[in-house]
Amino acid sequence: MRRFIIALAALILCLGTAEARAAEAVVTDVRVGTQGEMTRLVFDLTEKVAFKTFTLAKPYRVVIDLPEVGWRLPPRPLPENIGFLQKLRYGLFQPGVSRIVLDVNSPPTIEKSFILNPEGENRYRLVIDLGTTSKAAFNAQPKTASPQATVSAALFTPPTLKPKPDIVRETPAKRIVVIDPGHGGVDPGTIGISGVYEKHITLAMARELKIQLEKTGRFKVSLTRQRDIFVPLRERVFRAREAGAELFLSIHADAIKNRKTRGLSVYTLSERASDRETAALAEKENKADLIAGINFEDETPEISNILIDLTRRESMNQSAKFAIGLVTELRRKTKVLRNTHRFAGFAVLKAPDVPSVLVELGFLSNRNDEKALRDKKYRSQLAKGMVRAVSSYFSNIEEAYKK
Ligand SMILES: [Zn+2]
Missing domain, CATH: 3.40.630.40 (Zn-dependent exopeptidases)
Incomplete structure (x- = not known):
């Protein structure tokens, strides 16, 4: 009996870790502060995730794309008007992609972006350091095939206006x-x-x-x-x-x-x-x-x-x-x-x-x-x-x- 219980416990443990590994990462907090000329954003995460960043103009924005994550932020207003950051939004952008959008008040540069491993009380942390540049320098940035391009293509359906599909009506028609x-x-x-x-x-x-x-x-x-x-x-x-x-x-x-x-x-x-x-x-x-x-x-x-x-x-x-x-x-x-x-x-x-x-x-x-x-x-x-x-x-x- 005792052996059975131990085996069962081991099994539950195994299932437990498998479950944890399969679970999506959760963002548990966000902090924003200024460091000299830079604005630093730190997102706490339960798991390590891959991420992509890019900037947009008209209006100036910084976008951070993550794999689909959960959000369990503390129940207080999101940080705003700190350093270059005006406002922050987050949520599901398309199946499999969660997105964070930062409105910024000047042409942005992403100075650094990296993930810190858990340390002491801290979990994984995604750190984004924002700087600013001149309008001219921002516009002169080489336009590489940004992840934005692929995302847009997948999201937007071609504008050709096909006739509405003929719906075969059941009787009585709905x-x-x-x-x-x-x-x-x-x-x-x-x-x-x-x-x-x-x-x-x-x-x-x-x-x-x-x-x-x-x-x-x-x-x-x-x-x-x-x-x-x-x-x-x-x-x-x-x-x-x-x-x-x-x-x-x-x-x-x-x-x-x-x-x-x-x-x-x-x-x-x-x-x-x-x-x-x-x-x-x-x-x-x-x-x-x-x-x-x-x-x-x-x-x-x-x-x-x-x-x-x-x-x-x-x-x-x-x-x-x-x-x-x-x-x-x-x-x-x-x-x-x-x-x-x-x-x-x-x-x-x-x-x-x-x-x-x-x-x-x-x-x-x-x-x-x-x-x-x-x-x-x-x-x-x-x-x-x-x-x-x-x-x-x-x-x-x-x-x-x-x-
Ligand atoms: Zn509305």
Whole structure:
């Protein structure tokens, strides 16, 4: 018996180490300090990992790519405005790649980057020393085949606009709805008054809406992202079209300086924004790719350049019809912003042949809105309103066909 227990213990020990080896590395802390002319960042890690660094301009950023890691940072605000560092973001960039993006206030140089082995109380530490250089010297840096180039190529789908795939309809036909939870991974979106991230609210809302839509039996629903991962804006549009979307619903939440402002609003695509506020909001939402550390230098032309105008106009009409119905339903469920249906050039609404709307669920900068949006019951109420709007939108289309 005793021998058996020892053998068992040995087995458990073995399994234990195997498990530990297979487990992903976890980042457990980050510290930033200045040393003379340099800004030093130190990330604590449970395992040794490979990493890549590179710099970007417009605006100046430093990007650190790691294999997919876990994050267990202490519950305090991330360091900001120390030395050259303005802000820091982290998260999943694409499957297998975790990314840290540093916003810096001058043309950056990576003076040193290395991993220290555990020592005493310390774990593995990834150390990045940032310096600064002149604009001219930064621009003169040789452009080698940076890891950025390969990442971009893999991320961006070719802009050729293929016809939407013909979806073979089962009878009775299910309508295809694609829900787009805004932001994700290295792009947290806006940050709420109590520290909640927009990316988590949007995913929770999208999941709830999917469940409720599918419960009706009328809809087939897919999400542009299933987990906390970064998805470029163009890729979201591409995924919607690939799925054969007949309706595209992008979910967001806003934050602004005035903490009293609250309420939901609905947006459809337009070249001209309905007002300055809306234009600023679209600009902010369209910066998602930039925030995630994507380089736009070698970008292929915008989807919007190859749009077929007629299809687009029809989709815009349909989008507007759905938006009006959505506002009517959601007004019954929650407080809405004045001029609830607004127009602006959101990149994610640019599929020429898919009626698309973007919903800003509320303001995470407002205590009441934030509290409500963190509540599952409230999100379920909003979803109910959205389901009614989606249902009557398709009922109207089906009615029109019969005539
Ligand atoms: Zn957003």
